[in-house]
Structure formats: structure tokens, C-alpha cells
Amino acid sequence: MQPFDYHPSTRVIYGENSVDRLGEIVRELGGTRVLLVSDPGIVKAGHSNRGVVSLRNAGLEVSVFNQVQENPSTLNVIAGRQFATDHEIDFIVGLGGGSSMDCAKGINFLVSNGGEMKDYWGVGRATKPMLPLIAIPTTAGTGSEAQSFALITDPETHRKMACGDKKAACKVAILDPTLTVTQPREVTADTGIDAIAHALETFVTKRRNPMSLMFSRESWKHLYPNLQKVLNDPKDIEARGHMQVGANLAGAAIENSMLGATHAAANPLTATYGITHGIAVGLMLPHVIRFNGAAVNVEYSQLTRLMGEQTADGTECLAQCVTGLRRICGLPSCLQDAGVEESRLPELAEAATQEWTGTFNPRPLNKSDFLGIYQAAFNGRS
Ligand SMILES: [Fe+2]
Known part of the structure; x- marks a missing residue:
């Protein structure tokens, strides 16, 4: 039998309309200024707004970074880091498909540990604690919300860099099937x-x-x-x-x-x-x-x-x-x-x-x- 080191670090919440609990959960975890990472399609579908409304109803400040592209590149992450720094955020939410969740994790690496994405290519290269992160998938595919890896593409080589660190694991994953019914x-x-x-x-x-x-x-x-x-x-x-x-x-x-x-x-x-x-x-x-x-x-x-x-x-x-x-x-x-x-x-x-x-x-x-x-x-x- 293979040896293993099983360390569950993500609370998983499942339920119809559970996205509406986002604000309450962020408050519980001590967040005050929240970065919500999403992509234009998710914004258009109205899903990001459900997250924003829940956060604002809980009295939290929200800044929405909605420039995530499919297979997010280091350029997306750098833009997100700048946005996050400008808004002095203390909590991150990735709401969308694997691209939004991976980009949110990537931004977390840079905001909390500095440097460039390639510095974290591999496993366990972050030395400082990372910001708490909640992932809310709007597709049923990647499972990124259950992983401590961010897949970020190098725009020059088009290779995906797998950047993993246990500290990058989500604090909470919110699985709400109502978010998946509108996808093409x-x-x-x-x-x-x-x-x-x-x-x-x-x-x-x-x-x-x-x-x-x-x-x-x-x-x-x-x-x-x-x-x-x-x-x-x-x-x-x-x-x-x-x-x-x-x-x-x-x-x-x-x-x-x-x-x-x-x-x-x-x-x-x-x-x-x-x-x-x-x-x-x-x-x-x-x-x-x-x-x-x-x-x-x-x-x-x-x-x-x-x-x-x-x-x-x-x-x-x-x-x-x-x-x-x-x-x-x-x-x-x-x-x-x-x-x-x-x-x-x-x-x-x-x-x-x-x-x-x-x-x-x-x-x-x-x-x-x-x-x-x-x-x-x-x-x-x-
Ligand atoms: Fe895959």
C-alpha cells in the first residue's frame, strides 16, 4: 500500500443557493475587504452579482476583478495582483470555472508572498502565510476548489505551470448547483x-x-x-x-x-x-x-x-x-x-x-x- 499524508484543509458546503451564504462565511472567517475574482461570462450570467450582494449584505467591502481569461496566464495574475494591492484586500473569493479559481489562487501567491508565478512552479515554495480563500465553482469539472494547485500558463511557451502549496488550499468550497444550470x-x-x-x-x-x-x-x-x-x-x-x-x-x-x-x-x-x-x-x-x-x-x-x-x-x-x-x-x-x-x-x-x-x-x-x-x-x- 502506498504511504499517504491525508490533510483535509477545505470545508465543503453543498446546497441549492448556498452561494447566498458567502457573506456570512467570509465574516465568520474575519474578512473585511474582499477581492472577488471572476470572468466576464460569469459576470454576464449574474453569478458574480449574487456573490457581491451576499458580501455587501454582510457589511463587507467588495472589489470585483473580472478580467480572468480561459487558461489564465501570468499576465492575468499580475493584473489581479495590482488590482488586489490597490484595493488593500484581506480576503479572496474565486467565483467561476477552473480559470477563475486558479487565477484567484495565483493572485494569492503573489499578494501574500511576492515575486512571480514561476517562483512557485512545483510544490511548497511559498514561505509566508497566504490570505484566506473561498472557491465557488460554476462548472462541474476541474475540481480546483479541492486542490492546493494553481494552473497558470506561461504566455510565451503556452505551458501550464502547476504551482502547488498546502497554504494555497481553499478555506471553504461552496458547491451550489444552481450556478451550473445556465452554462452552455x-x-x-x-x-x-x-x-x-x-x-x-x-x-x-x-x-x-x-x-x-x-x-x-x-x-x-x-x-x-x-x-x-x-x-x-x-x-x-x-x-x-x-x-x-x-x-x-x-x-x-x-x-x-x-x-x-x-x-x-x-x-x-x-x-x-x-x-x-x-x-x-x-x-x-x-x-x-x-x-x-x-x-x-x-x-x-x-x-x-x-x-x-x-x-x-x-x-x-x-x-x-x-x-x-x-x-x-x-x-x-x-x-x-x-x-x-x-x-x-x-x-x-x-x-x-x-x-x-x-x-x-x-x-x-x-x-x-x-x-x-x-x-x-x-x-x-x-
Ligand atoms: Fe483536467
Whole structure:
């Protein structure tokens, strides 16, 4: 059994309209001048305003930084730090998708510890205490609210820097399914497949341990039956809730066991072609499952049994299940359809070997293994 150091540091609140409790909770934690980090789409949907109203009703000062972009870069974080300093804030709220929550964490690193984001690339590089932070996801995907990592992109190389520190973990995560019902279908699909990938990758990583397995297994039980439901009926609040809780549990699994080769292969697709994270992950996941089958077929079979499938070939069953979900989501089924050039697969394979997350994959990979996976994904055998 893998050794583990399980240190839950985030209070998790779930409930319809729980975002309206934000002000009360910030007050409880001693905040007075709050930075709310969000993006223009979330502001337009009215979600940021619900947070602002709750904070103001609690007698708190609020400054809204709404300039977060998808896959936030160091430039977003620097602008946010300046904004935060100008407003002398003492508390941070990240309200939005993974980008808003990651940007909020990034701003917290710089406001409380100084320097640049690259100074925190890796684990445990912050030396000073950080400001209290509350995360409120408006998608059911990233699980960033359960993690002490901020993923911040270097605008020159387009690589995502994973900056992790236990001090960056959220004090509270507020899961309110009413915030997820207005998202466009493609966002539900992209983020849903990402959450599914988190559940499946964490279940087999080299660092899996009794705690992470518990989170992975439970997240799969919430996510698998409900992704199709929320696509068919976006207003199914019960199914939305299961997706949000499932994504949160998968995020907790990542915090305790890291990810694997699917994310290592997906990130260069985003860096090179700007392919949305969930789409990139969905393209690679069935092929990585097949690659990993030689090492973890027993584990994959445990997951397929949770789906009610009795088969000795859990690997193929799970790969086909993911392919089916991807089809229902309306996502591209092969790299070719996503605009990837065959001639650049070796370059992508080289980039994938540089991704830290691949080192936790249950079956070790080299460049030629990644190339084989990309080639399988190019035409989409499944
Ligand atoms: Fe992901």
C-alpha cells in the first residue's frame, strides 16, 4: 500500500443557493475587504452579482476583478495582483470555472508572498502565510476548489505551470448547483468529460492510496450516471448536484494521488492548438486507458463493475464507455477532426514527455509510447 499524508484543509458546503451564504462565511472567517475574482461570462450570467450582494449584505467591502481569461496566464495574475494591492484586500473569493479559481489562487501567491508565478512552479515554495480563500465553482469539472494547485500558463511557451502549496488550499468550497444550470451545453460537456477523466486517471495513478481511491470511486459513482442526464435535461438540479459533487470528489482525488498520461498528452494539444482542455482530455482518454490496460485491467474492471458491467476485459469496456460519453457530449472523436496535423505528432509526443503529470501514470511511458497513443487517437480507432 502506498504511504499517504491525508490533510483535509477545505470545508465543503453543498446546497441549492448556498452561494447566498458567502457573506456570512467570509465574516465568520474575519474578512473585511474582499477581492472577488471572476470572468466576464460569469459576470454576464449574474453569478458574480449574487456573490457581491451576499458580501455587501454582510457589511463587507467588495472589489470585483473580472478580467480572468480561459487558461489564465501570468499576465492575468499580475493584473489581479495590482488590482488586489490597490484595493488593500484581506480576503479572496474565486467565483467561476477552473480559470477563475486558479487565477484567484495565483493572485494569492503573489499578494501574500511576492515575486512571480514561476517562483512557485512545483510544490511548497511559498514561505509566508497566504490570505484566506473561498472557491465557488460554476462548472462541474476541474475540481480546483479541492486542490492546493494553481494552473497558470506561461504566455510565451503556452505551458501550464502547476504551482502547488498546502497554504494555497481553499478555506471553504461552496458547491451550489444552481450556478451550473445556465452554462452552455458545450461547457457542460467539456467540463463533464474532464471530471470523468479525473475520476478515472486518479483511480490508477502510481500514487493511488486508500484515501484517493475512496474519492475516485465515489466521484465515478456520481459522475458516470449523471453526465448524460445533465446533457439531456440541463435544468435537472439533482443531476447537476451529483455532477458538482462528483467533480469536487475527483478534485480531492487529484490532490491525494495526482493525474496521469491522459493529462500529459492533452496539455500539449492545448498549448499547440488551443484545443479546450476537456476536448483534449476526451480525445486522449480512451487511448490512454487501452495503453494502461496491461498494468491496471483489474482496477478498470472494478470501475466497470460499479457501472453494472460484468466483464473480464474492464479496459476495453471502460474505453468504450468513455467513447460513448464523448459521442453523447458531441465532442470530436479523433485528433484529425480537431485540426491536429499528423506531421506534428512526434513534436507533441516530445512535449508530452515533459509533462510532470505523466510521471504518475501506472504504466511508464517514453516518447515512442506517447507517439503510439497520439497515432491511435489521430484516426480515432474507437
Ligand atoms: Fe483536467
